[in-house]
Amino acid sequence: MKIGFRFVALVAAAAIACQVHAEDTAPAVGTAAPTFKLQDQKGDWRTLDQYRGKWVVLYFYPKDDTPGCTTEVCTFRDDVLKLRKAGAEVLGVSLDDIKSHAAFAEKYHVPFPLLSDNTQATAKAYGVLTYSEKMKMSYAKRETFLIDPAGKVAKHYVGVDPKENSGQVLTDLAALKNGA
Known part of the structure; x- marks a missing residue:
């Protein structure tokens, strides 16, 4: 049986794609969350270790000032007091720069x-980094x-959504804290 060059190249490309995808998988539930050191909208450095002892809502979103991302940030903004009362801190993450944030x-x-x-390292560590061929840009998938x-x-x-x-998050946080 003779295997064509294109077939071999296609199989090799698929193997490479799977390997890249495997490196970008999200951390599993029950495992340590990847650490990070990122600047916030004020230029202050934030690390996951700063929040040790508290629940953290780490939500990734594609781009500042877009319809879905605006809806999401405003919903978290409106619920932030309830989340803090439940012992959680909210952190939003995207690839946008500090000025945009x-x-x-x-x-x-x-x-x-x-x-x-902006280095995309945290999005990659959490398995949310993706690339749009259509827009020719990388962004963080909307995951929390x-x-x-x-x-x-x-x-x-x-x-x-x-x-x-x-x-x-509020519902699940209450259930997790109650051992459900």
């Missing part, structure tokens, strides 16, 4: 850190991680 946070009165992952006080992933939300995510 500052304008976005000011425009929508965001009372929590928006972290700039609920991290427990010990720094482990307690819940991972995929295919997030920007209007519903904050409420889902």
